[in-house]
Amino acid sequence: MLRLASSHIGSLKAGLAAFRELGSSAALHTTGSSWMKIYTKTGDKGSSSLYSGERRPKDDAVFAALGDVDEVNSTLGLAREHARHVAPQLAGQLESIQSRLFDVGSAVATPRPTSSDHKLQRVAFGEGHSEQLEGWIDGMMEELPPLTQFILPSGGLAAATLHMARSVCRRAERAVVPLVRDQLTDAAVGIYLNRLSDYLFTAARYAALKGGEEETVWVKAPQPAAAPPADS
Ligand SMILES: Nc1ncnc2c1ncn2[C@@H]1O[C@H](COP(=O)(O)OP(=O)(O)OP(=O)(O)O)[C@@H](O)[C@H]1O
Numbered sequence: 527m528l529r530l531a532s533s534h535i536g537s538l539k540a541g542l543a544a545f546r547e548l549g550s551s552a553a554l555h556t557t558g559s560s561w562m563k564i565y566t567k568t569g570d571k572g573s574s575s576l577y578s579g580e581r582r583p584k585d586d587a588v589f590a591a592l593g594d595v596d597e598v599n600s601t602l603g604l605a606r607e608h609a610r611h612v613a614p615q616l617a618g619q620l621e622s623i624q625s626r627l628f629d630v631g632s633a634v635a636t637p638r639p640t641s642s643d644h645k646l647q648r649v650a651f652g653e654g655h656s657e658q659l660e661g662w663i664d665g666m667m668e669e670l671p672p673l674t675q676f677i678l679p680s681g682g683l684a685a686a687t688l689h690m691a692r693s694v695c696r697r698a699e700r701a702v703v704p705l706v707r708d709q710l711t712d713a714a715v716g717i718y719l720n721r722l723s724d725y726l727f728t729a730a731r732y733a734a735l736k737g738g739e740e741e742t743v744w745v746k747a748p749q750p751a752a753a754p755p756a757d758s
Pocket of ligand 1: 564568570574575576577584
């Protein structure tokens with residue numbers, strides 16, 4: 527039987543259990559003292575619960591967005607491990623962002639029309655988080671050489687993984703856009719994901735710089751040779 531300390535449940539349940547810890551009716555089973563089972567089996571039939579207490583099928587748009595945000599966070603975990611070696615300052619920022627992505631998950635898991643005011647207040651996602659990303663972007667830009675050519679995802683392990691996180695982040699943003707449009711999720715969440723992809727692009731370039739790695743530039747495909755005239 528898999529047993530976990532309660533303090534570790536949130537991260538080990540793919541980051542998406544954060545809202546449960548806030549008091550969801552789908553709370554994890556306790557088995558005495560501070561140990562809990564990770565599996566409740568309540569999701570076995572293809573539906574799961576939101577922080578609102580509502581159950582929806584797992585292919586609902588809200589779970590698709592939650593899953594995409596979870597993927598961003600996992601990719602950032604990998605990027606942070608690589609960044610630690612070349613740019614410790616980045617690793618600290620990435621750690622903080624990983625916590626904010628838990629908050630993004632909590633906000634997404636609390637759809638406005640079907641959640642109580644109390645729960646909506648608990649998961650409110652402030653606009654200040656995007657401003658913090660902007661400050662970090664501006665700080666890195668001061669050190670980076672200007673971009674004069676298109677670059678490919680490259681620049682060493684940390685940079686390449688940050689580019690991967692950037693593209694996964696853009697997928698999460700695409701999943702959140704309809705939720706914001708339908709007023710299920712606060713606009714600040716979509717803004718954060720949009721700014722995060724800019725941050726990750728900049729962070730990738732910064733990691734390449736600090737690691738002394740070359741970024742690979744886009745090379746235009748050679749033009750096909752013109753066919754000779756038919757009568758030659
Ligand atoms: N496949 C999924 N993709 C995205 N989010 C999910 C998915 N499954 C569950 N969730 C969300 O993540 C939370 C934690 O996931 P968890 O695996 O505990 O859910 P579950 O499958 O309903 O429960 P259990 O695994 O205990 O049967 C759920 O409460 C739900 O909001």
